[in-house]
Amino acid sequence: MPQPPVVQSPEWWRDRLYKQLIARTEETDIYDSYYECEHRLPHLHEKAREPFKRLLRMSRANYCELVVNALAGRLEVAGFQSDTDGKADDRAWGLWQDNNLDGGSQLAFVEAAIRGTSYLMVSPTSGGGFRITPEHPTQVIIVYRPDNPGEPAAALKLWLDDWTAHLCCTVYLPDRIYKWQAPEPKSGMNQGPQWVRRNVAGEEWGGRNLLGQIPFGELANRPRMLKPGASELQSVIGIQDRINKTIADRMMTQEYAAFPQRWVTGMEIPVDENGQDIAPFNIGQDKILMAEEEKATFGSFPAASPDGYLKAAEADVRDIAAITSTPPHYLLGSMVNLSAEALKAAEAGLIHKVYQRRRHLEEGLERTMRLAGIASSQARIVWKSPEWRTEGELVDALVKMSTLGVPREVLWERWGATPQEIERWRLLNEDALQRAMGGDLAAEYGPKPPPEADPLLLEG
Structure with missing residues (x-):
């Protein structure tokens, strides 16, 4: 039986971070699914699910996407500013533009709002510059020193090379970089990947980390003490399910009870030669119901009203607005005779949330620019105003x-x-x-x- 890796050895970090990354990905996949409108179908009895599946799929109204986009749309970096060195600010902005981070940062902000965190990676180039790339939270994870929570101890980057069908990973330590690869794991396998060293032409295995630091800036969304970043959708999914169930019930009501149901008593129903009942009437706008039996009585049930379902769905949407500080008119789509002051008051909660989220995102952005060697501790991120x-x-x-x-x-x-x-x-x-x-x-x-x-x- 193989011996476990030595604590804090490259193999120990690889196995530890791989397990943490897989566990976090499985936990946050549900948030990504809801953002993409791949919601769980509303609950119905097993026998009824197949006949009503079409209506269930139509019942998904995606408010989760609106919640994320309302926040991410107000997060936009405008530049860098320091009190001492304007040339450093120009170099920082030049590097930002060269790496297409106007759009790349937006991608990172959206993923952070969905899954709780995302990353920016700094890589030295052969020409003496730096390349900065946004990294997905399903492919990168960082662990911090327990005695100094602000100091990264190690990081793992994991990806699937579909050209070679290999799972590849790189462990980053402050002084060294280690690379492995393994055959793509089959679904249902209990054991982890069978890692072997990945040798790249011209590179030493376990080569030197040229930055001398973990090369990632973490963009954490609403972290807490002793807890990592959290998704904006954490408290929304349950309400989204309620809305979908209400819409599904309303659609089934519209399908089967939105028109008056007629009934008749005291009448013998005709049968065919096989003994099967024959529909006695052809209901239509220009039809008259007639029966030969003297005791026949006709009547109708009133059509079901959808008002109760509409009010229930609106109440749930208002819950989402209150919990996530999203302006109600973003979700309800109703703006009737609203003054400028009323609109500003409605958006006050969202503006406050944007300022809160920016404080933690700034830490990752500033660390990224420090890794690139062009920002000092006095430099600050300049954001575009979130107020309209x-x-x-x-x-x-x-x-x-x-x-x-x-x-x-x-x-x-x-x-x-x-x-x-x-x-x-x-x-x-x-x-x-x-x-x-x-x-x-x-x-x-x-x-x-x-x-x-x-x-x-x-x-x-």
């Missing part, structure tokens, strides 16, 4: 702030300009002022001609 205001409201507020002596660069920032736009506007202003000083204002502010020589001085 009309230009008239914003301009009025900025004009009032300018009367208090607020610098124009601060006003531009409040307007929503990026650090790059602010620098460009400042240079344009300086250029316009210099041209004015050299032209129309030259006579008043420009250089003066030398005074005429004093004859007395010349004589002396």
